[in-house]
Amino acid sequence: MTKPTEIRSHVLANLDHYLAELDKQLTAQGGTVVYLRGADEVADYLELLTREREIPVPGGAESLRRHAERLEPGVEAYLRGESPADPESLELADGALRISAAAFLIADAGAICLTGEHPGGTGPKIQVVVAGIEKVLPRMRDLAVFLPLLPSDTTRFLTGPRRAGELDGPEELCLILVDGGRSELLASPERRDLLRCVRCGACLPGRVGGGGVDCPVGIDTEGLPLRLREEAPLEVGGWKFRLWGYVMRKPRLYEFAGQMLRAFWREEWGLPAPPAKSFRQAWREGKK
Amino acid sequence: MTKRVSLFVTCVVDQLLPSAGLAMAEVLARAGYEVEFRPAQTCCGRPAYEAGCREQAQLVGEHFLRSFADAEYVVTPSTACATMLRKRLPEFGGLAARELAGRVWEFSRFLVEVARVEDVGARFEHAAVVQEAEGLNCGPRLLAHVKGLEQVSVSDWAGSGKLWGRGEPVSPALVNRIGASGASHVIGMEAERLLLLRRALEKAGHAIETVHLAEVLASR
Amino acid sequence: MAGDALLESLRLALGRKKFQKPSTPPEPLLVVRNWTMEERLERFRAAFEEHGGALHVVSSEQEARTLVAELLAGREALASGAPVLAECGVLGLAGVQSGFTDPELLGNAAQTVRIGISSCYSLLAESGEVVLRFTPEEPRCISMGLPIWVIVASRRKLLANLDELLGLNPRSFESSSETALIAGSERQEIHLILI
Numbered sequence: 246m247t248k249p250t251e252i253r254s255h256v257l258a259n260l261d262h263y264l265a266e267l268d269k270q271l272t273a274q275g276g277t278v279v280y281l282r283g284a285d286e287v288a289d290y291l292e293l294l295t296r297e298r299e300i301p302v303p304g305g306a307e308s309l310r311r312h313a314e315r316l317e318p319g320v321e322a323y324l325r326g327e328s329p330a331d332p333e334s335l336e337l338a339d340g341a342l343r344i345s346a347a348a349f350l351i352a353d354a355g356a357i358c359l360t361g362e363h364p365g366g367t368g369p370k371i372q373v374v375v376a377g378i379e380k381v382l383p384r385m386r387d388l389a390v391f392l393p394l395l396p397s398d399t400t401r402f403l404t405g406p407r408r409a410g411e412l413d414g415p416e417e418l419c420l421i422l423v424d425g426g427r428s429e430l431l432a433s434p435e436r437r438d439l440l441r442c443v444r445c446g447a448c449l450p451g452r453v454g455g456g457g458v459d460c461p462v463g464i465d466t467e468g469l470p471l472r473l474r475e476e477a478p479l480e481v482g483g484w485k486f487r488l489w490g491y492v493m494r495k496p497r498l499y500e501f502a503g504q505m506l507r508a509f510w511r512e513e514w515g516l517p518a519p520p521a522k523s524f525r526q527a528w529r530e531g532k533k
Numbered sequence: 534m535t536k537r538v539s540l541f542v543t544c545v546v547d548q549l550l551p552s553a554g555l556a557m558a559e560v561l562a563r564a565g566y567e568v569e570f571r572p573a574q575t576c577c578g579r580p581a582y583e584a585g586c587r588e589q590a591q592l593v594g595e596h597f598l599r600s601f602a603d604a605e606y607v608v609t610p611s612t613a614c615a616t617m618l619r620k621r622l623p624e625f626g627g628l629a630a631r632e633l634a635g636r637v638w639e640f641s642r643f644l645v646e647v648a649r650v651e652d653v654g655a656r657f658e659h660a661a662v663v664q665e666a667e668g669l670n671c672g673p674r675l676l677a678h679v680k681g682l683e684q685v686s687v688s689d690w691a692g693s694g695k696l697w698g699r700g701e702p703v704s705p706a707l708v709n710r711i712g713a714s715g716a717s718h719v720i721g722m723e724a725e726r727l728l729l730l731r732r733a734l735e736k737a738g739h740a741i742e743t744v745h746l747a748e749v750l751a752s753r
Numbered sequence: 754m755a756g757d758a759l760l761e762s763l764r765l766a767l768g769r770k771k772f773q774k775p776s777t778p779p780e781p782l783l784v785v786r787n788w789t790m791e792e793r794l795e796r797f798r799a800a801f802e803e804h805g806g807a808l809h810v811v812s813s814e815q816e817a818r819t820l821v822a823e824l825l826a827g828r829e830a831l832a833s834g835a836p837v838l839a840e841c842g843v844l845g846l847a848g849v850q851s852g853f854t855d856p857e858l859l860g861n862a863a864q865t866v867r868i869g870i871s872s873c874y875s876l877l878a879e880s881g882e883v884v885l886r887f888t889p890e891e892p893r894c895i896s897m898g899l900p901i902w903v904i905v906a907s908r909r910k911l912l913a914n915l916d917e918l919l920g921l922n923p924r925s926f927e928s929s930s931e932t933a934l935i936a937g938s939e940r941q942e943i944h945l946i947l948i
Contacts, residue, residue: 251779259775261763268756274927280756354926363940367860367894378759383778385926386919390781392934398804399897400934408930410889412856413898424759432766446691486581490589493544493575494596503548515702516549517732524542524551528570531555 248390250463253441256381257431263352263381264422270355274405276418283425287375288313290421291344298371300341316346316375319425320439340368343415347376348395349443350420353384356404357420360397367413372403375421378428379440394445394461438464500525537567539604541597541618541637543611543724544576545696546745550724553745557610557640560750564648573600577614582621583697594618594625602629606647607637610747611723612667615639640747641671641722652678655750659683661718662711662741664726665690672722672746679749685716694729703733712739719743783920786879786913793878793911794947800881801945804937809946810908814841817905817946821870822846824903824944831862834890835872837905841948843870859892869899872906876945879914880936883945887931897933897941904945911947 256263268278281287288310295302295309302309312335334345349358357374364372382391392400407414430436441462492498503523510518522530538561542554558568578593597618601607609615615637622634644650651674658681666672676682692704711719711734719734719741721727731743764771788796798808811817818841825848832838832851844851849870853859863869871891875884883904887893896902912918915934926932937943 248779248781252781255775255778258767259769260767261760261769262773262775264756264763265760270927274930278756280759351926356926363897363938366863366898367856367892378763386783387778387781389783389916389919392915396936398936398938402926402932403930404927404932405930411887411930412853412859412889412892413894414887414930422756422759424762428759428762428766431763486584486586486589490581490592493578493593496573496575499544499575506548515732516696516728517735519549520551522551524547524554525570525572527551527555528558529572 247461247463249394249443249461250441252382252387252390253443253462254438256383257379257437257440260378260381260431263383264378266352267350267355267381270353271357271405271418271420272355274355275408276355276403276405276420279419279421281421281423283319283423284310284314284317287317287421287423291373294371294373295337295342298341300338302337312344313375316344317377317423317425320427320430334362336364336369340364340366340370342371342373343369344373344375347374347380347420348397348400349388349391350376350381351383351385351388351402352381354402354404356385356402357418358388358392359401359403360395361399362401363399369415371417371419372406372415373419373421374403375423378422378424379442391443394443394447535565535567536605537569538606538608538643539601540568540570541574541577541601541607541609541614542570543609543614545724545728546610549728550745553610553724553747556745556747556751557608560640560644560653560747561608561648563653564644564650566648571600571604575600577609577617578621579614579617580697582617590621591625594622594630598622598626598630598633601633604633604636606643607633608640608643609637610640610745611725612639612670613723613725615642639670641675642669645671645674651675653750655752656680657682657749657752659718660685660716661720661744661749662687662714662716664693664719664721664723664730666722670722672720675746675750676720682749685714687711687714694726694733696725696729703729705733705737708733708737708739711741712737717741720746720749722746783916784914785916785920788878788913790908790911793913794908797876797878797881797911800879801876801937802881804881805939806881806883806937806943806945809944811946811948814948817841817948818843818846820946821903821905824901825849825868828868829866830868830870830903831859831866831895831899833869833871833892833895835905836890837872837907837948838870841905843905853892859894863894863898867899868901868903869895870903870905871896873904873910874932875918876906876911876947877914877918877934878911880934882915883935883943884918885933885935886929887933888929893931893933897935897938900940901942902944904943905948906945907948 291309292306334343336343345359345362347357348360406418407416430440441464492502507519546554561568576593578590582590618637619634623631657679660683662685687710692707694703695701727743734741801808809820821843829848832844832849838844873883874886885896
């Protein structure tokens with residue numbers, strides 16, 4: 246096992262301990278820690294907060310809900326093998342409130358690590374950070390192996406709100422820790438490994454080293470998500486794939502289906518329209 | 534003795550991008566191979582496998598096995614389909630499946646590692662963006678020898694589209710970067726990603742042509 | 754959801770007891786580079802310039818002051834309370850405002866002035882990153898907040914890498930409300946004057 250894999254496994258096996266340590270430390274430094282069940286509760290919390298502080302929200306509660314879902318897609322996203330693109334922060338009312346997503350949480354320092362974050366001016370007044378409970382690392386020095394996995398032009402460590410004498414930075418810092426189904430994953434030894442993910446994106450196609458070759462935290466990026474998807478197949482499973490599987494084993498039927506595809510091509514399928522002839526037609530004619 | 538290769542063009546190239554399959558056949562023939570196309574072939578089973586529908590993927594994989602059981606080399610223009618077959622065929626069948634899996638090659642790797650050619654004598658006089666390669670694709674090495682090709686670099690290929698599984702659209706930011714790159718062509722290694730990008734470029738109103746690696750290597 | 758309830762459900766999932774201490778966590782391997790100052794400087798220059806920063810190495814505080822004046826070219830600037838700026842005499846240059854103690858005044862000044870002058874906490878040779886620790890003397894909006902940022906720092910600040918920084922004083926992050934690592938920025942023109 247590599248170091249990042251070992252450290253992530255250790256964190257997950259003792260997650261309650263490290264969350265308690267993080268909470269204690271960050272609270273001692275003036276931050277607030279809130280625990281929520283999922284994206285719904287995050288949206289409710291944000292709605293309440295903006296209403297209480299009279300912060301106008303363009304797009305209203307609905308836009309907060311959408312942002313909460315982007316920040317906290319829940320573990321279903323892992324099961325679907327979706328791309329771990331980091332959501333952008335939302336800043337409201339000229340810096341009155343900023344809502345961001347954490348890259349890591351560091352237990353011993355009570356620190357929140359954000360990547361690619363550039364708040365303007367002296368704000369925000371209130372900084373809210375949303376993080377899945379699995380984001381925690383034990384110690385600051387663990388960053389020596391984890392930060393290189395998330396290269397960014399700006400990496401920030403928030404260790405509390407503005408202190409006495411400081412001239413800028415948030416007046417309030419609130420960390421929202423979201424379960425989002427993660428505690429259930431933890432209970433399954435086979436699925437727990439998924440939570441080692443630090444969203445580095447090495448497994449994504451279109452990235453250097455992409456294609457599921459080398460996961461730095463030892464997740465079987467090809468096998469594991471697929472095994473899990475077998476247990477919880479997409480809605481497109483079922484009869485559609487049975488029909489597809491039948492057609493794909495009958496070359497003549499397959500060719501006929503291809504002609505139907507051409508005849509009834511629909512713009513909204515999101516691909517360029519097919520050329521008049523398939524490869525096999527062109528090949529046959531070329532060989533005559 | 535002339536060696537024989539069997540084309541596995543994949544369902545996407547067969548139905549949607551036949552020009553890439555024809556070009557691949559031409560390059561292989563120029564490299565001295567006898568090229569055959571077995572009409573019994575359909576798909577590698579990846580759409581079902583990536584959606585978690587292993588049962589149907591296996592049935593289609595078994596059909597692939599029957600179609601190509603005695604092929605000397607199976608060459609395909611898709612890295613993703615080649616990987617699917619190499620990794621999953623052994624799980625679906627016995628010894629014959631394992632042996633066939635080892636004879637499946639992605640087109641660019643086949644040229645470099647089996648045929649041992651890097652300069653296929655191609656000429657392509659355009660400024661082109663080369664779509665980032667996946668896995669062990671050797672496209673970039675082959676393109677380095679193409680005469681007249683001016684490669685234009687575009688940083689960060691994140692969000693370059695996905696067709697199977699849950700699917701993923703092409704990122705508009707990527708389309709803009711390609712649009713602003715000054716290139717007249719985009720060269721892709723993977724038909725599905727190329728087609729998704731072609732459509733996204735069309736929709737965004739960029740007059741940039743998309744071609745498959747095989748088409749570039751076949752041009753003179 | 755109360756924190757205790759979540760932690761309790763985690764303990765249940767993991768089969769752990771309340772207050773049960775974890776085993777010792779695996780140690781990350783810190784990479785130690787025994788680079789000389791010259792090597793550090795060379796590596797830092799390469800990486801920093803790669804990120805789009807401009808590095809100016811000077812041999813005296815007097816030279817640093819002259820260079821800052823040249824960069825300002827008569828324009829207004831905000832300066833932090835970093836001691837090195839006072840030592841160089843940068844605070845005495847025409848058009849340089851400093852000595853802020855009121856958040857509102859600083860915020861207003863940052864609306865109109867385009868250049869910020871600050872120092873930094875460390876510099877990391879391997880990655881070309883600037884480490885900032887925000888304190889009453891070093892507010893964030895003077896360094897990260899303005900379109901042009903001039904950093905003045907002694908070459909003693911030059912460490913080999915992040916590992917060295919974390920190894921030196923791993924708990925030091927808690928001494929202020931924020932620490933940041935900056936590897937260039939598309940938003941800012943960054944000049945570093947190294948004495």
